[in-house]
Amino acid sequence: MRDGSTLFRGPNPRAADGLILLLIIAIAVIAAFPLVWMVLSSLKTPAESMQTPPVWFPATPNLSAYREVAEVIDAQRSFWNSFLIATTTTAGILVTSLMAGYAFAKYQFRGRDTLFAVMIATMFLPPIVTLIPLYRLVTYMGFNASLIGVIVPNLANAFGIFLMRQFIAGVPDELIDAARVDGASELRIVFSVVAPAVVPAIAALALFAFVYHWNTYLWPLTVLQGNSADYPIVLSLGRLLSYNRGAMNTGLVMAGATLAVLPPLVLFVFLQRFFVDSIVSSGVKG
The missing domain is CATH 1.20.5 (Single alpha-helices involved in coiled-coils or other helix-helix interfaces)
Structure with a gap:
């Protein structure tokens, strides 16, 4: 059989x-x-970029477009701005998601399920719906036209809380109770007991958050009006597009895009093992 x-x-x-x-x-x-x-x-020359039918491989690969990127935009400053936005926001999301996920998974309090359902409902709101109210709030707080205004509203994330709650729910209660008996505070339990048990989920969330906020365009463009010095690399690439004349500088635009995609790609290479582990773990549990 x-x-x-x-x-x-x-x-x-x-x-x-x-x-x-x-x-x-x-x-x-x-x-x-x-x-x-x-x-x-x-890596192509301007002539190869304009050629029809298109040339697949450059005859003489060169790095001149990469050198020109630094002349057209302040690449170093733009990369630093993107790095600051992505890393700070990702760190904030990890901390808030871990703590809120722990509360939703292990605490019993009145209205917990209703509050969790309301939070989940916010995930279905398109970002464009909250753009204007959020911008007015940031302006009222005096954070407009600054990197603080880009970062602060994104330090908590409903998806991150949901993800952490699902994984933390699988952490044995006996492990947490043992830590409490030993005199550990709730914060120490979260970061010393619970966090090591959900490392794959933390790595997956870090990857999602970093890539999203590295590539985000609309919110920084809205907040940083009139402050091009704080533009992240994604916004600075727009200057390359305006600098482009027809197909003459296609290589320049492609060089800037290649540089912009490298940090998320490198991060994925380092975290892909944990990312796969989180998918496998969620499949086994669910």
Whole structure:
């Protein structure tokens, strides 16, 4: 009698495995194509960028476009602004999500489920809906036209709280009770007992938050009106687009985009193991 996996694979399991592998490769090529094209275009000469039909590989790869990026925009300042926004916001999200997730998962208080449901409901609001009220609030607090105004409203995140709550709910209550018996404070329990138990979820949330706030465009553009010195790299790339004349400086735009995508890509390489572990853990639990 054949098991379920054999029946699913059909009469020729090796052929099925080969088809699945080809499908995975095809999907990977399609997903990676824009990134590869961007890097190759950044190494082309202006003449190669304008050529029709398009040239796939540059005849003589050069880095002149990367040097020119630093001349058109203050790349170093823009990268620092993006790094400051992304890292500070990510750190704030991790702390607030861990603490709130712990409270929702392990505390019993009146209205807990209702409050959690209301918080989850905010995840379905499009960001554009809250843009104007949030901007008026930031302006009232005197944080407009500054990096503080970009960072502060994003230090807490409903998705992060939801994610942490789901994972922390799986931490044994006996472990927390033992820490309390030993005299540990609630903060120490959160960061010394609970946090090490949900490291995959923390890494996944850090990756999501960093990439999102590194690439965010609309909110910094709204807050930093008239203060181009604090522009993150994503906004500074807009100057490269305006500097572009037809296809003459396509390589310049592609070079700037390549530099902008490197930090999130490097972070993903370091955190991908934890990211996969979090998916596997959620699948086993759910």
